[in-house]
Amino acid sequence: MRLSAAVPELTRQDIWVLEEAQTWHPVTEAYALAIGELKSRPTQETSSWAYQAAIHAVPPGQHGDNFRDQCQHGSWFFLPWHRMYLYYMERLARAVIAGRSDVSDEVKESWALPYWNYGRGGKYASLPPAFREPVHNGAPNPLFVRERNPVINRGGRVPNQAASWTTARLKQIFAVVATPGQSAGFGGPVTGWNHNPSEAYGALEQTPHNDVHGYVGGQGGFMSAFDTAPLDPAFWLHHCNLDRLWSVWLSLPGRLDPTQAAWLDMQFYFHDETGQPAVSQPRQVVDTRALGYVYATPPVHAAIAAVVAPTAEQLVAAGIEPIEGAPPADSFPPGPPPPHPPEPVGASDGPFELAGAATRVSFALQEPQSPPVTATAEVQQRAYLSVDGISGSQNPGISYGVYLNLPTGAAEQSNDAYVGNLSFFGIERVGDTNQDHGSHGLRHVFNASQVMARQREAGTWRDNELTVTFAPIHLLTESGETQQQADVATVTIGSVSLFRQ
Amino acid sequence: MSAVDRWRWSHPEWTAIGLIGSAWLYLLIKNPSLTTMNMSTSRNPGSVLAPWLVMSVAMMTPAALPTLRHIGLSSRWRRRQLTIGLFVGGQLVIWTLIGTALIVVAPPLREPGLAHVSAALLALAALWERHSLRQRAARSCHLLRPIPLAGREGVRLTASAGVRQALWCTLGCWPVMLALSLGPNLSLPLMMILTGVVSAPLLSRRPRQLRGYTAWTLLLVAVATGVSAG
Numbered sequence: 001m002r003l004s005a006a007v008p009e010l011t012r013q014d015i016w017v018l019e020e021a022q023t024w025h026p027v028t029e030a031y032a033l034a035i036g037e038l039k040s041r042p043t044q045e046t047s048s049w050a051y052q053a054a055i056h057a058v059p060p061g062q063h064g065d066n067f068r069d070q071c072q073h074g075s076w077f078f079l080p081w082h083r084m085y086l087y088y089m090e091r092l093a094r095a096v097i098a099g100r101s102d103v104s105d106e107v108k109e110s111w112a113l114p115y116w117n118y119g120r121g122g123k124y125a126s127l128p129p130a131f132r133e134p135v136h137n138g139a140p141n142p143l144f145v146r147e148r149n150p151v152i153n154r155g156g157r158v159p160n161q162a163a164s165w166t167t168a169r170l171k172q173i174f175a176v177v178a179t180p181g182q183s184a185g186f187g188g189p190v191t192g193w194n195h196n197p198s199e200a201y202g203a204l205e206q207t208p209h210n211d212v213h214g215y216v217g218g219q220g221g222f223m224s225a226f227d228t229a230p231l232d233p234a235f236w237l238h239h240c241n242l243d244r245l246w247s248v249w250l251s252l253p254g255r256l257d258p259t260q261a262a263w264l265d266m267q268f269y270f271h272d273e274t275g276q277p278a279v280s281q282p283r284q285v286v287d288t289r290a291l292g293y294v295y296a297t298p299p300v301h302a303a304i305a306a307v308v309a310p311t312a313e314q315l316v317a318a319g320i321e322p323i324e325g326a327p328p329a330d331s332f333p334p335g336p337p338p339p340h341p342p343e344p345v346g347a348s349d350g351p352f353e354l355a356g357a358a359t360r361v362s363f364a365l366q367e368p369q370s371p372p373v374t375a376t377a378e379v380q381q382r383a384y385l386s387v388d389g390i391s392g393s394q395n396p397g398i399s400y401g402v403y404l405n406l407p408t409g410a411a412e413q414s415n416d417a418y419v420g421n422l423s424f425f426g427i428e429r430v431g432d433t434n435q436d437h438g439s440h441g442l443r444h445v446f447n448a449s450q451v452m453a454r455q456r457e458a459g460t461w462r463d464n465e466l467t468v469t470f471a472p473i474h475l476l477t478e479s480g481e482t483q484q485q486a487d488v489a490t491v492t493i494g495s496v497s498l499f500r501q
Numbered sequence: 502m503s504a505v506d507r508w509r510w511s512h513p514e515w516t517a518i519g520l521i522g523s524a525w526l527y528l529l530i531k532n533p534s535l536t537t538m539n540m541s542t543s544r545n546p547g548s549v550l551a552p553w554l555v556m557s558v559a560m561m562t563p564a565a566l567p568t569l570r571h572i573g574l575s576s577r578w579r580r581r582q583l584t585i586g587l588f589v590g591g592q593l594v595i596w597t598l599i600g601t602a603l604i605v606v607a608p609p610l611r612e613p614g615l616a617h618v619s620a621a622l623l624a625l626a627a628l629w630e631r632h633s634l635r636q637r638a639a640r641s642c643h644l645l646r647p648i649p650l651a652g653r654e655g656v657r658l659t660a661s662a663g664v665r666q667a668l669w670c671t672l673g674c675w676p677v678m679l680a681l682s683l684g685p686n687l688s689l690p691l692m693m694i695l696t697g698v699v700s701a702p703l704l705s706r707r708p709r710q711l712r713g714y715t716a717w718t719l720l721l722v723a724v725a726t727g728v729s730a731g
Binding site: 063179180181198339340341342343344345346347349350366368369370371372388389431433434441494495497 | 644
């Protein structure tokens with residue numbers, strides 16, 4: 001993204017920066033007032049809270065239209081569509097706030113959606129108290145919903161492993177053509193209009209987007225499902241953070257948005273704050289300044305822009321985890337993936353289940369057979385772990401860390417074995433043929449190249465067998481202790497396979 | 502490696518594309534005037550089944566190309582074509598059964614006085630195009646469970662996936678299939694148009710918006726067929 005010279009009008013701020021400056025900051029207060037008013041409007045009104053949620057998705061079994069049931073997932077349209085969604089919601093909220101007599105002129109002038117930077121860790125991975133108090137000023141608090149993970153409502157924290165965008169940040173390419181076994185880029189695979197995910201997720205959508213939805217919603221909560229997620233006021237802060245991370249990613253060396261007309265010119269339909277239909281295209285939203293907003297810039301962004309190596313502290317403050325022993329801005333192996341497709345070299349025998357406990361699956365590997373892969377030097381070869389056919393009746397409310405060849409009893413979160421998180425946002429849509437582009441299961445593809453290289457170097461990689469461990473990542477309490485969830489909903493994994501490229 | 506080789510690596514369904522092309526070539530050769538292809542009731546039913554299968558491959562397999570690419574790329578290199586062949590084979594089982602049934606049932610209906618039946622069925626197909634069950638059937642064609650890389654289970658599940666897709670395609674396209682099999686005069690341009698109607702929602706980037714156009718196309722074809730039938 002190349003910033004225009006336009007002067008931004010609005011600055012979206014970190015909700016915790018606001019709330020630490022003042023509990024129930026005027027920006028937060030105005031947000032609550034706006035939501036309260038939107039909730040009171042009739043469902044059929046385009047400006048109602050319920051209609052705004054239906055724009056994202058309608059309940060399973062129902063049909064949307066050109067305006068409703070439109071959210072883009074598992075697609076390179078994920079980021080631009082949600083940016084448009086946030087944009088029109090912000091305009092709507094500002095219109096409501098402008099009409100309030102109990103909001104100052106200063107706030108009316110400058111109000112913008114805040115973002116939740118859970119990647120900072122610690123208490124910042126929890127929702128601020130303003131979102132957790134059932135009552136405010138003697139009335140039901142519009143920012144509070146009971147339909148959340150109760151631990152989150154008691155101040156619980158999204159675990160660091162689920163809140164981190166480290167893996168996404170390393171991606172150098174925005175979008176990759178959807179191919180079996182190929183991990184998607186930062187923003188998502190090249191697709192057409194894509195509501196129900198049927199291809200691998202983009203890295204940012206995979207983690208932290210899907211993870212945070214699951215942890216905040218819990219089992220059966222608003223944030224856990226497509227059609228109810230926007231009913232939680234935390235949804236908008238969550239997506240503002242992802243929108244911000246898109247901007248941060250673009251500020252890193254060599255990152256670019258897609259330039260294909262198929263991406264730039266896709267049309268999506270919304271209503272503005274007056275109820276008038278509006279058409280938006282990704283080309284119109286690639287620059288947040290053109291939309292009239294920027295994000296409050298931590299010092300690290302200025303350092304990145306000035307090509308000055310940021311300090312570890314600056315990175316953490318910006319929600320970027322420092323990575324030791326690895327180039328901070330490169331993926332592994334460096335450069336774009338080769339043009340030939342990955343080749344499967346082994347897969348699990350059949351379906352298996354995850355039900356809240358660590359699960360290990362082993363399967364045999366064969367040597368690659370395809371000419372392009374066998375012609376590639378071993379040190380240059382890539383490896384991808386594909387987890388397919390993921391299904392279940394509901395989001396289990398936790399994610400699982402995925403590890404390769406983790407020795408029994410070894411500490412998890414080992415960088416020499418960890419390839420990513422398995423999360424389940426959208427699982428309730430699996431098999432739903434009332435919607436276009438449904439699937440028999442979700443798919444996650446992890447870039448396992450660096451793990452394979454490290455294990456080869458350490459002598460622990462085996463070319464004839466692979467063991468994959470799925471370890472639950474539990475929520476943290478307000479004090480940072482692990483909160484093991486009981487009765488975790490079962491999810492079924494159709495297959496897990498390794499591809500080489 | 503040549504550009505052709507690189508293209509083939511990324512498109513294992515190239516053999517299916519060749520099969521589709523061969524099917525259309527056969528139809529063209531059998532019908533040099535490009536106007537009509539009579540499936541006369543006086544012919545040996547066995548010799549009618551062969552053209553029916555060729556027509557099925559030509560008209561129905563294009564919609565399966567994305568699925569064939571997916572299962573090909575998800576297979577071990579040396580099994581790619583076997584996997585694709587098993588899937589197409591599963592589909593052909595269904596087309597054969599349907600063709601056989603139609604050969605038995607249809608002849609009494611293929612009377613010149615009932616030439617408008619084909620037009621009526623195409624008009625019904627236009628209405629059916631907007632029905633939620635048709636749309637669900639089209640989406641179900643897409644759905645594919647993970648298939649084992651090898652072994653008898655891999656063979657069984659691949660072939661059954663082809664059977665399953667053909668069944669959903671039949672549910673989605675039955676008015677068009679009936680119209681083609683019962684109509685006394687089949688024209689190659691008509692077949693090409695209907696192939697587009699059948700395949701477009703499955704190949705489109707935006708199927709929901711396309712359905713209106715496919716319905717209108719079917720209606721126009723129905724009117725044209727009715728008028729030409731006199």
